[in-house]
Amino acid sequence: MIDHTGLSISNPEAAIAFYDQALAPLGISLLATVPVEFTSGKVVVGYGRERPQFWLHEGERQTPPVHMAFTAASRAEVDAFYAAAIAAGGQDNGAPGLRPHYHPNYYGAFVRDPDGNNIEAVCHLPE
Template identity: 55%
Template sequence: MIDHMGVTVRDLQAAKAFYDAAFAPLGICVVMSVTAEETGGSAHYGYGATADRRDIQAGKPSLWITEGGTATGPMHLALVAADRAQVDGFHAAALAAGGTDNGAPGVRPHYHPNYYAAFVLDPDGRNVEAVCHKPA
């Protein structure tokens, strides 16, 4: 059900230093970073398992930290979609239910070539995403 989550932090570099140290004993580290230029907003660090963690998919970011701002609220939640049509349906239904568009359905190649997602803000301003990782 949940693909990944994101939390907003006050100081991205201080939070990264904390999570790097706290997660190291767990075999969890930054597996992806995305710049503010790539997102059109804030920079992000994505944490996931190292290759030696056999119980968690290595290399896939599951927790993202993002600096500041309230444009996408204090939390980000991404839900797994079975296919791209479900992503499209989620976006349309969320807008019809009063959500605010925060990114129309489409490929986000800065994450990976098949990352197809849509983003909406819920009534409290939280960024909710549906994502499909499968090719078209």
């Protein structure tokens, strides 16, 4: 339904380091960097699996913070995302586990990124 989306980051170096590490277990990597000549000198980068679908652009912190959920292929990927995001400096906002109040097979993990956004990995497959 949504082709691409993004959020504002206040510290590009910290955000890129966080997302490089946190999204790697999901098979998501940095795929595009827009030349600053086209961005009024601001850092703009795109992450994805096959094409950029999640964009970070330098600016003020989002207020209120944004919730962004990334699809995981398995519960093990959710666990790996959470471990990588915490190792990258993310703050725990909900350890990996079932959230049956959302859906019987909803397995997710939540971490706050360097700007306080609620970043999630979720798998809807049964074990």
